Amino acid sequence: MSTIAPQFRLSRFIGSLFDLIFWVILIFSLVGLPIVFIVLFYIKLPVINGQLMTPYLAMTWMADPSRTLPIVKSFMHTTIFRVMAFPGFGFAALLAAATIFVERKFLAKMQLRVGPLYCGKIEGILQLMGDGFKLMSKEIIIPAKADKPIFWLGPLLFVGTAGAFVALIPVAPGWVVANPSVGLLAVFAVIGFFPIIAVLTAWAANSKWTFIGGLRALHQMVAFEIPLILSLLGVVILSGSLNLSQIVQSQEHFWWIAFLPIGAIVFFITILAELERIPFDLPEAESEIVAGWLTEFSGMMYGLIQLGTYKIICICRIIRGSIPWWLEWSNGLASVSAGYYHSRNYNWSCNCTLPWIATF
């Protein structure tokens, strides 16, 4: 009959309202106002459109959201944005997700799998999300005698190093997180960390198969590092610079692949070996040692390592596209060169994300 709760008392209702108001005012004055003053006193606020950005000015955004546009624009040129979003972590994570998506679809076609093709009704778009939730909801099992701190640290270090790798890659003119004058050497330095992480985690897991896989990974990565480094020497000689942006810029008119086809092929092969992809998947030989140095990782730890791996794959594809050979600033030859190598028609100048999605 009545929609009001039977125990309803107007006085108590009003009392609860006062209670709420009391807590809101208390929290605002004890937490909110101090935060405002800490911001005002300690953080150097930017000047936007000739106006100092204060928290009080920020309040006016609620009335007029278009006032945030200059702030967003100025934020886009800060290092933090570069690190977090565009040429940095977020962009690389998106690319990694797209790579996983496309690769899973290819594998599903070949292996007659259903999920990646139909999950989510539209082209299996929910499969990735499902994978993520599945990995997150799985129990993390650590072997009994494992070296726990290193074992926990392994996936994080792997993802972090992949992130450090991302930082060096120029994505568009002027859009690069870190632009050291010896960027190419920094790339080699970062590549040198992956075998160490692999063999550390393999040793920490205290399992025979991870150890064998880790040693194989170590030897393979170390073995192919020299051809990788030497295959890029020709590019350095031709462009006369170790800075990645300048190397890209030097190929404005000619791709260096025109002069260095052997180097390009060697680079492609060595990068496959560095990434432990087929046919260089000895470290992860499924038929012998389950998953190589990843055998003991379960749940989200495995997920993090896979995220890092796919990030590196994306980066290597960008390198393959940008540093040595298949690159253009203009989109003249872009449509001609679509082929087996994904990043060939990588469009450098106009729109950065769209060709990426199109060219996997």
Next chain:
Amino acid sequence: MHRFLYSPTGLLATLVGEAASSFSPILLLFTFAIVATGPTLILSRMIAPRRTSNPVKFLPMESGQVPQGEGRTHFMMQYYSFVLMFVVFDVASIFLYAWGSSILDLPKSATLPIIGFLAIIFAAFAFALYQAGRKNIW
């Protein structure tokens, strides 16, 4: 200004701190990647089931067999000759990069020493390969 703060490169003189600051975003992104993905491990630890511990569950994976002995075994890889060659070529590649990145500014006469250098390296490499084959290391 102190010499160690100051590395003159041609006409442009860059401060050492400036050169170092071009590398600092790498560390920043390294940290951010860990900070951004680390919580997923904590989240996973929070939502994933952690059933009663069964000692078998925490054994190292060996396809269902009970593992015997230590996981950190010692075995012969016979990789020494290769590692030696790797070290030689690693160092050589550094010199090659130093030469290759400045080749446009070098006189033509500078090509001969680098060819001599490569000749020495490759001769040593061939000798090492020969020895490795003769002693049947691989």
